[in-house]
Every structure is written in structure tokens, then in C-alpha cells.
Amino acid sequence: GNSVTQMEGPVTLSEEAFLTINCTYTATGYPSLFWYVQYPGEGLQLLLKATKADDKGSNKGFEATYRKETTSFHLEKGSVQVSDSAVYFCALSGQGAQKLVFGQGTRLTINP
């Protein structure tokens, strides 16, 4: 079945550092890929998405590129801020399917 594997956390960085959170997936066909973010005490929010190979999703300085050859969708940001502290979830939806499969989540803490 479809599955998502994320880099284990927690991840702690200093402000303005470069961020990478790894995500790889297993799926049949051509899934859509997502990153969701969960701030403390809140539900998840969509951060960015990509629906086909080589697509790059971007939002709020975050980027992720759909790499079919490596089945990956790594999240990157060039300069993180304290306000980026949250839990980040990689997810996929199978081709033609509606439900999302989420990774375990990666807790990110940014220190000033």
C-alpha cells in the first residue's frame, strides 16, 4: 500500500539556518504529494503541494520538488525563523484517491 517515511525529529536549528526535512514515499501510479504544518494547539494546514513529477511546490519561503526517480519530496527553506517552529507532515494521495496518507511528522524548533 501507499506509505510515507519522514526524517525523524526533533530538529533544532538556529534562526537563519538552512532547513531540510527529508520525505520519501511508496506508491503505485502517480500520487500527489503534500506538506502540511501544525502549529502548537492547532490543526494541520496545507503548506504546499505538487501533483506531478518535477513539479515544485512553494509557499512562505518553503520549497519541495517532486522527484519520481528518487521517490522523494524533501522540504527546504533557505533561512528559517522562530515562527517556523511547528510539526511538519509529508503526505500523499494515491492517483484518483481522495484520502491522504501522512508521515509521522517532524517537530522543528528554531532558536533565536
Added chain:
Amino acid sequence: DAGVIQSPRHEVTEMGQEVTLRCKPISGHNSLFWYRQTMMRGLELLIYFNNNVPIDDSGMPEDRFSAKMPNASFSTLKIQPSEPRDSAVYFCASSLARNEKLFFGSGTQLSVL
């Protein structure tokens, strides 16, 4: 728009009691999802509805769990009887049918003692 509204925000109950969690999806959304989040198992899909009809309940852990959606603006998740291992954060989410962006509520933190 008020977003997806869940109630209560926190629920503390004793083992064996019935628990009912409530969700109001975003107006106009045709799909509704119930997720459970725990440290050990992460985020798990329990059940989802399209146009008020349950489509996939394969994630419901056992018969103690049931979910209903009597109309387009309301859904409940019921646990009867509750057990300590049911302690988790339960999220409701909604989306436009076939639109993959989910909008999540703030969740219900359930503690079963």
C-alpha cells in the same frame, strides 16, 4: 468563514463512559474526514464521508467506535465504551469533493482515565 469547528476542545472521562465528539465542516464542503493523532501511531484516518455517505471506515479501530453524518453541516464520532488507549487528539477535516486540500479543525484532546 469560521473554518472547521470541533467540540469540545478538551474531554476528560472515565473508562467505560460514552464519549461524543462533534464536528461542523466548512459550508459547501462535500467531504469530511475523522483523524486520530497519537505519539506512537502518528496521524491515522479513521473514516471519511462524501456527501454525508461513509466511503471508507477501514481505519475505525473496533466496534466501540462509530461515526455519523446526518446532514452536510454536522458529524459525530462516538466511542462507547471508552478505554484509556483511546486517549488521543481527534481531528475533523473537510474538503471539496475531489479537491485534495484538507481544512482541519483545532482538534479534541481526549483523555480517558
